[in-house]
Amino acid sequence: MGKLNDLTLAEARDGLAAGDFSAAELTEDCITAMEAARNLNAFITETPEIARERAATSDARRARGEALGALDGIPIAVKDLFCTTGTLTSAASHILDGFTPTYESTVSQNLINAGAVILGKTNLDEFAMGSANITSYYGNVKNPWIGPNGEDLVPGGSSGGSATAVAANICPGSIGTDTGGSIRQPASLCGVVGMKPTYGRCSRWGTVAFASSLDQAGPFARTVRDNALMLEGMAGHDPKDSTSAPIDVPNFEASISGDLKGLTVGIPEEYTLDGMPEEIQALWDQGAAWMREVGAEIKPVSLPHTKYALPAYYIVAPAEASSNLARYDGVRYGLRVEGATLDEMYENTRGSGFGAEVRRRVMIGTYVLSAGYYDAYYVKAQQVRTIILNEFNTVFEDVDVLLTPTAPNAAFPIGAKMDDPVAMYLNDVFTVPANMAGLPGISVPAGLDKSGLPLGLQIVAKPFDEETMFRAADALERAANFTAKPRYLGGQ
Secondary structure: OOOHHHOOHHHHHHHHHHOOOOHHHHHHHHHHHHHHOHHHOOEEEEOHHHHHHHHHHHHHHHHHOOOOOOOOOOEEEEEOOEOEOOEOOOOOOHHHOOOOOOOOOHHHHHHHHOOOEEEEEEOOOHHHOOOOOOOOOOOOOOOOOEOOOOOEEOOOOOOHHHHHHHHOOOOOEEEEEEOOOOOHHHHHHHOOEEEEOOOOOOOOOOEOOOOOOOOEEEEEEOOHHHHHHHHHHHOOOOOOOOOOOOOOOOOHHHHOOOOOOOOEEEEEHHHOOOOOOHHHHHHHHHHHHHHHHOOOEEEEEOOHHHHHHHHHHHHHHHHHHHHHHHHOOOOOOOOOOOOOOHHHHHHHHHHHHOOHHHHHHHHHHHHHOOOOOHHHHHHHHHHHHHHHHHHHHHHOOOOOEEEEEOOOOOOOEOOOOOOOHHHHHHHHOOOHHHHHHOOOEEEEEEEEOOOOOEEEEEEEEOOOOHHHHHHHHHHHHHHHOOOOOOHHHOOO
8 A cells, every 4th residue: 555644635535435554554654754754844843742642543433433533543733823722833933932732723723623634733934924934933945856956945935845845745634824825836836736725615714814804714635625625624604704705515526526517617817927938828728728628618707806905905905004013012921021111022023033034024014004195005915815805706706716927936946036035926927816806716736847857837716606616626636647756756
């Protein structure tokens, strides 16, 4: 059978059900893989003893013939943005040094209730602010894919640790958060499947906030089916979160049918960018052809205000971040750097505790919310956001899903683009519109660039229509037949 950590989530589930191996054996192989991959820096905190205990508990439930959760005995990794009882929750920031919550985020609790075994907390860009996982206080995460000249590559961000954990076969599934593409973009760069649900599908309670109107938890896995299983385990209405939608969680796995008969796929013309690599355009065209071959109708559509989504996002998101991060002051928890006065203590703590990118975004956010600029920037950006949402609603009257590239490039070397924040922000150009409109989106690995690095295609669906999104994504996955492995796992 090989190493159990190489199994997909569905394969692990079926193997456990058949008695081919135990949850303890599966978990032990994943722990071994986690320890062997420390050079990738995918984890901030490893919790092997907790994992072993929960695996043993799962095996005991199974032996007694008790009812089992959908993810019972399955090892997963959790982005270190979700509060976890008794385990360091750092948001990859110095300012949260030593913060160990006494409560569990709703999403991680849902997964625990479903029987999942948590291996540890994954690395990320500090406070989820980044597109390359290079802003963490705990150091860069390395992509398991390696550059053509042996150079270390970024995994994408902000959920780069969660993407790397799945891509390196440390675990079959993980969770991250997506504010402007922070699940889908690293999924594309690491060659795995990552999706952002509809805003409100998953609770935000107990998740360290970046931009409250945009943040949404979502899963990583190696297949679309596994992604659907993960989402079913983590989603659901939460009365503790006022933005959580009071809507039932469907059987997402059952939505996967293998064909797209009767489905209309929109191709938004505005996602063709000047200077976009030809191989990304070619893969996009190929993706449309694949979907046509399995029964879908392909239809060009227009989203004229898409070009304003990214600049509007980088007004709205920093504004919300500046408000959310005001609570980190050194008084109640985390880092405290003393000063002669209270104001000086605030300044010292925040200056030392926040990294450069977080400080940049807080300053931008404070600026656009200040007197004299609020109407000119923040209000205008929210108006643009409404227009973008209305355009999506209009387009979805004629099509069922949209097909676009996920990212404008493959993974790039660690250290590149660091001197140009705007160039880094442009990595989110294809993913941000779905966040601005609160729509579900998924990235599926579909091909390789000329350097042999993975490229993803994105499917965006109507609000709370993840079922159609999974159906389309599964068909795309089957057609693409992406079997390449990163060099870290012995691939080319």
